Amino acid sequence: MARIDKEGITVLGKTVEDSMNEQIKNELFSAYQYLSMAAYCESENLPGFAQWMRSQAQEETVHAMKFYDFVLERNGRVVLRAIDGPLVEFGTPLEVFERALEHEKKVTAQINDLYGVAAKENDYASQTFLQWFVTEQVEEEKNAGDVVETLKMVGDKSEALFLLDRELGQRRVEEQPAD
Numbered sequence: 001m002a003r004i005d006k007e008g009i010t011v012l013g014k015t016v017e018d019s020m021n022e023q024i025k026n027e028l029f030s031a032y033q034y035l036s037m038a039a040y041c042e043s044e045n046l047p048g049f050a051q052w053m054r055s056q057a058q059e060e061t062v063h064a065m066k067f068y069d070f071v072l073e074r075n076g077r078v079v080l081r082a083i084d085g086p087l088v089e090f091g092t093p094l095e096v097f098e099r100a101l102e103h104e105k106k107v108t109a110q111i112n113d114l115y116g117v118a119a120k121e122n123d124y125a126s127q128t129f130l131q132w133f134v135t136e137q138v139e140e141e142k143n144a145g146d147v148v149e150t151l152k153m154v155g156d157k158s159e160a161l162f163l164l165d166r167e168l169g170q171r172r173v174e175e176q177p178a179d
């Protein structure tokens with residue numbers, strides 16, 4: 001339920017606020033996980049894969065900040081939580097991207113749950129805000145899934161892996177338009 005503070009301003013409800021604080025942590029964990037994957041790719045002499053993962057990590061930080069700023073805009077309180085350690089060892093580049101896809105599916109479920117909380121609380125502003133993330137998750141799962149499929153085709157052909165590394169290395173984070 002939305003709260004009204006003493007100045008008559010609508011304040012983010014406690015339940016939604018709590019879930020958004022949890023999601024700030026989840027997005028920062030995602031960034032941490034992708035940075036760890038980038039480090040693994042560097043150690044495997046795959047700088048293009050590492051660049052792709054670095055860009056992914058940067059995007060996750062942007063996601064965390066979107067939640068952070070939204071909580072503040074709604075006169076809520078941002079309370080940061082402890083971030084778990086990421087996976088650090090992977091068997092193959094394919095495993096890295098399979099884990100990434102698995103992770104994004106988990107995040108999709110988190111966003112859907114959060115949307116459910118906002119709907120239950122009749123918080124329409126949060127539902128509108130969360131729609132961007134619902135769409136983003138479709139893209140996130142597709143991006144990781146596409147690389148998984150390509151890596152399965154690459155198999156153990158080192159020349160194809162080299163070319164894919166070059167291609168993935170083209171990825172850069174787009175400049176965020178100023179509001």
Ligand SMILES: [Fe+2]
Pocket residue numbers: 027030059060063107
């Ligand atoms: Fe994200």
Ligand SMILES: [Fe+2]
Pocket residue numbers: 030060104107140
């Ligand atoms: Fe993501």
